[in-house]
Amino acid sequence: xxxxLGLLAVALLAAVSFSACSEKPLLINGAGAxxxxxxxxxxxxxxxxxxxxxxxxxxxxxxxxxxxQIAERTVDFGASDAPISDAQLAKLDWxxxxxxxxLGTVVLSYNLPxxxxxxxxxxxxxxxxxxxxxxxxxxxxxxxxNPEKKLPEKSILVAHRSDGSGTTYVFTDYLSKVxxxxxxxxxxxxxxxxxxxxxxKGNEGVTGLVKQTHGSIGYIELGxxxxxxxxxxxxxxRAGQFIKPTIASTTAAAEGVAGNxxxxxxxxxxxxxxxxxxxxxxxxYLLIYQTQENAAKGKALxxxxxxxxxxxxxxxxxLHYAPLPDxxxxxxxxxxxxxxxxx
Amino acid sequence: MRADxxxxxxxxxxxxxxxxxxxxxxFLLLMExxxxxxxxxxxxxxxxxxxxxxxxYGALPFVYGTLVSSGLALIMAIPLSLGVAIFLSELAPYYLxxxxxxxxxxxxxxxxxxxxxxGLFYLVPLLREKVEPxxxxxxxxxxxxxxxxxxxxxxxxxxxxxxxxIPIISSISRDxxxxxxxxxxxxxxxxxxxxWETTRVAVLRYGKSGIFxxxxxxLGRALGETMAVTMxxxxxxxxxxxxxxxxxxMASVIANEFAEASSDLYLSALAExxxxxxxxxxxxxxxxxxxxxxxxxxFAAV
Numbered sequence: 001x002x003x004x005l006g007l008l009a010v011a012l013l014a015a016v017s018f019s020a021c022s023e024k025p026l027l028i029n030g031a032g033a034x035x036x037x038x039x040x041x042x043x044x045x046x047x048x049x050x051x052x053x054x055x056x057x058x059x060x061x062x063x064x065x066x067x068x069q070i071a072e073r074t075v076d077f078g079a080s081d082a083p084i085s086d087a088q089l090a091k092l093d094w095x096x097x098x099x100x101x102x103l104g105t106v107v108l109s110y111n112l113p114x115x116x117x118x119x120x121x122x123x124x125x126x127x128x129x130x131x132x133x134x135x136x137x138x139x140x141x142x143x144x145x146n147p148e149k150k151l152p153e154k155s156i157l158v159a160h161r162s163d164g165s166g167t168t169y170v171f172t173d174y175l176s177k178v179x180x181x182x183x184x185x186x187x188x189x190x191x192x193x194x195x196x197x198x199x200x201k202g203n204e205g206v207t208g209l210v211k212q213t214h215g216s217i218g219y220i221e222l223g224x225x226x227x228x229x230x231x232x233x234x235x236x237x238r239a240g241q242f243i244k245p246t247i248a249s250t251t252a253a254a255e256g257v258a259g260n261x262x263x264x265x266x267x268x269x270x271x272x273x274x275x276x277x278x279x280x281x282x283x284x285y286l287l288i289y290q291t292q293e294n295a296a297k298g299k300a301l302x303x304x305x306x307x308x309x310x311x312x313x314x315x316x317x318x319l320h321y322a323p324l325p326d327x328x329x330x331x332x333x334x335x336x337x338x339x340x341x342x343x
Numbered sequence: 344m345r346a347d348x349x350x351x352x353x354x355x356x357x358x359x360x361x362x363x364x365x366x367x368x369x370f371l372l373l374m375e376x377x378x379x380x381x382x383x384x385x386x387x388x389x390x391x392x393x394x395x396x397x398x399x400y401g402a403l404p405f406v407y408g409t410l411v412s413s414g415l416a417l418i419m420a421i422p423l424s425l426g427v428a429i430f431l432s433e434l435a436p437y438y439l440x441x442x443x444x445x446x447x448x449x450x451x452x453x454x455x456x457x458x459x460x461x462g463l464f465y466l467v468p469l470l471r472e473k474v475e476p477x478x479x480x481x482x483x484x485x486x487x488x489x490x491x492x493x494x495x496x497x498x499x500x501x502x503x504x505x506x507x508x509i510p511i512i513s514s515i516s517r518d519x520x521x522x523x524x525x526x527x528x529x530x531x532x533x534x535x536x537x538x539w540e541t542t543r544v545a546v547l548r549y550g551k552s553g554i555f556x557x558x559x560x561x562l563g564r565a566l567g568e569t570m571a572v573t574m575x576x577x578x579x580x581x582x583x584x585x586x587x588x589x590x591x592x593m594a595s596v597i598a599n600e601f602a603e604a605s606s607d608l609y610l611s612a613l614a615e616x617x618x619x620x621x622x623x624x625x626x627x628x629x630x631x632x633x634x635x636x637x638x639x640x641x642f643a644a645v
Contacts, residue, residue: 062602162578164603187396190603198589199578
């Protein structure tokens with residue numbers, strides 16, 4: 001018995017030392033947002049094919065966890081849907097960069113088969129629906145926006161996220177901008193005290209609620225509405241146009257604010273100016289140390305960021321993320337050049 | 344001798360280790376929730392608002408949702424599981440006992456997310472289209488059946504929990520009933536008791552505290568169940584008497600909001616919910632153990 005154990009131990013040791021001798025892949029660890037995770041894993045996979053010696057290990061534990069881990073310097077990069085607050089940034093005594101990765105679109109999906117696609121809504125109407133004040137689908141305000149549609153006399157069932165999420169942050173950020181009552185009563189946060197409706201866990205939970213319940217309306221990511229063939233509402237933007245949520249209209253919203261973009265990109269692009277801008281969308285960010293202490297990792301990371309803001313953007317639309325506008329990528333490239341890598 | 348010594352010491356270490364882990368868990372929860380305890384004290388338990396935007400946290404709707412959903416589940420599960428247990432231990436022919444017991448216990452092996460999916464795709468539409476409109480039409484004047492038929496809410500959560508705890512209650516209480524000495528039954532039969540009377544007087548009364556123990560173990564499971572409940576309960580921190588209204592539980596709110604909670608007070612409030620849940624389940628399980636211990640001494644119970 002003992003002999004067998006001894007042999008096993010020797011074999012194990014040999015195996016371990018052997019694999020250690022063969023080439024060591026460089027492992028870059030990241031953690032954070034769940035929303036861009038499908039795209040990031042696609043990126044890491046494609047990038048690994050180009051650079052076989054480099055491996056990414058990304059844990060989609062949520063933006064909150066990502067911010068925490070990067071603040072404690074336990075990962076090489078973080079990811080967050082909402083920008084880090086000033087208060088949280090002030091606590092760090094080193095510089096952290098926000099690099100916009102792609103754009104996400106939040107759509108309003110509804111279940112009214114008799115009405116069909118392209119229901120028209122305005123920001124204040126959406127706010128009143130989610131405040132529980134606008135209760136019926138045939139409300140005169142909805143009818144006035146959609147004169148060509150026959151709206152049923154049915155109660156509106158509101159579906160929202162029950163879990164904390166960047167999607168909720170973007171949506172409540174938008175409602176706070178267009179409705180003073182929402183701003184005062186509810187506010188914007190990743191989870192809020194909802195005045196009305198049912199909560200579903202995750203985009204899939206809200207999608208399920210909307211899909212199942214006749215007369216419901218809920219907010220989800222574009223990437224859930226399209227494959228589930230849920231109708232999406234056109235939202236009136238600041239220029240007065242009713243805009244369909246698409247990848248192009250989301251990129252247009254980022255284009256709309258690109259002119260007065262702050263240097264750290266921490267900006268809300270909801271209710272953006274521009275005739276073609278869809279009003280409910282946001283950046284999702286990669287969080288990067290400005291000073292990279294590990295030379296090998298730092299160099300690889302800078303290279304990857306360059307690739308992601310250029311070639312990587314082409315992979316975004318397949319997965320229903322909107323690519324960054326060209327006017328912005330040049331700026332971001334300049335920001336990436338400010339990353340200092342230790343020698 | 345030496346082997347015995349090592350054996351004893353190792354198992355002792357393991358035993359104390361598990362005690363240490365539980366106490367450490369309680370201690371850590373207390374530490375994590377300290378900022379929130381300082382902020383709102385006992386008010387935390389009786390406040391009805393949960394608003395992460397203005398950092399106002401109250402646990403009452405979650406405590407209410409947890410206790411009521413588990414209580415309703417018990418009301419549904421107790422008669423069913425005791426029926427199963429009595430049938431299996433007293434009435435069923437021998438060739439049926441094993442397969443049925445096996446199938447019932449198999450229910451306990453199904454992952455809770457599967458129950459949740461079944462609830463969401465089958466139970467909820469059924470309740471929304473058939474069951475709830477029926478009750479609202481006929482008994483809508485009662486506060487228990489008020490409101491629109493969402494399908495999602497307290498009722499499907501309680502039904503799922505009931506199905507999930509049936510195998511626990513039924514298999515433990517069957518073991519308790521089988522532990523009742525045969526001469527108890529023979530004595531009752533000799534006095535001319537019917538089968539039902541024998542079961543009632545000789546078996547159920549004899550094993551009473553053990554059966555209570557089984558029920559409390561089921562309750563413990565129901566209190567802590569997260570996934571299946573989250574999927575069907577509607578996740579709304581409201582206190583409503585209506586079975587059809589959405590509700591929320593302590594376990595669900597933690598699962599829902601912990602990942603994205605970024606401010607310290609928010610995290611601490613969630614930890615305090617965890618602490619409350621920990622204490623409640625701890626108490627329930629302790630009562631259960633005490634009751635089961637009482638039946639383990641066979642003659643003390645009569």
